[in-house]
Amino acid sequence: MRIHLSRPDITEKEIEAVCAVLRSPNLSLGPKLVEFEEAFAKYIGTKRAVAVNSGTSGLFLCMLALGIGPGDEVITTPFTFISSATCIMMVGARPVFVDIDPATLNIDAEKIESKITDKTKAILPVEVFGNPAGIDKVCEIAQKHNLLVIEDSCEALGSALNGKKVGTFGSMSVFAFYPNKQITTGEGGMILTDDDDLADMCVSLRNQGRGKGSGWLGHERLGYNFRLSDINCALGIVQLSRIEQILAKRRQVAKWYQQMLAEDGRLIVPAEPADCDMSWFVFVVRLAEKFTLEQRDRILEEMKGRDIQVSNYFPPVHLQPFMVERFGYSKGDFPITESVCKNTIALPFYNNLTKNEVVIVCKTLKENLDKISPAV
């Protein structure tokens, strides 16, 4: 029996909603787009929401709308999915990395100020794996230095810090809806902001630079086709309407893992930090510091060989070949990120994972750990 790394949670309601759009005349730029954007803005608590075809396009449009470009620097984390850095490079600006806090795996706010220069325009923090810890401190530093905050909330739909929802901290924020996310539209993303001008700019940029009154063949600026179809939006509307149920299911799966693994001294098991509501994007355990990269990789291979899908979320962004080539980074530049990256194991994690499957995953993981370092 294969246990997948992630799986979408699609009910008959989603299927019916998608079929209803297919029977309608509006497959794109129709009523479902408006409905999805309005429901999403209401859920997060921002004035505006602009749907796009991926989280990456959303981040890229934020950079453009905020006027970030060549000569500018944007501070971000090297422990994230690649788009958090590439969206900065797509507009010709330079990503400046700051190492992470080993407890939260998010950018270490204490280390940000030393990286601020007169070229710094913005900070792009990420709520890694759905953990919002420290986002408030990042915003305080940004405010002190008059910097913009673009919140990469792609992994954190439904998370909150002291009751304040993720996605409301930055001047602009972005969520993503790839099928491994808390909710999915197949592919998709959402930009959020309270600023009408920024939202209107994103609406134009996602739709070939068309203006409000310019018609289908009038183009006010260089734009893109980053539209999200009504088919995707219909799926997103139903998924969003189930968000509380979805988050509860994820919380339950996380709890099973914690109950079965937390006592094992060979592992660092994620827990919900104080003051945080975590929406659990993935469940990533870390091997204790004494384990090597080779040992971690062997465990990944052994588990895959037993039909349990696992992954190494994330390799360090600054050590990706094209980043090394472009910016000359080398091993040791961000030691905390590198030491965390060498020991992570993302375990199977999704809404409908059963307790029995979690038992099998944990048993197999422990058996493989025993081969290297028996439990004491």
Ligand SMILES: Cc1ncc(COP(=O)(O)O)c(C=O)c1O
């Ligand atoms: C932190 C982060 N940023 C950006 C993205 C990009 O989203 P997408 O894959 O929809 O382009 C992801 C997606 O995995 C992500 O995890």
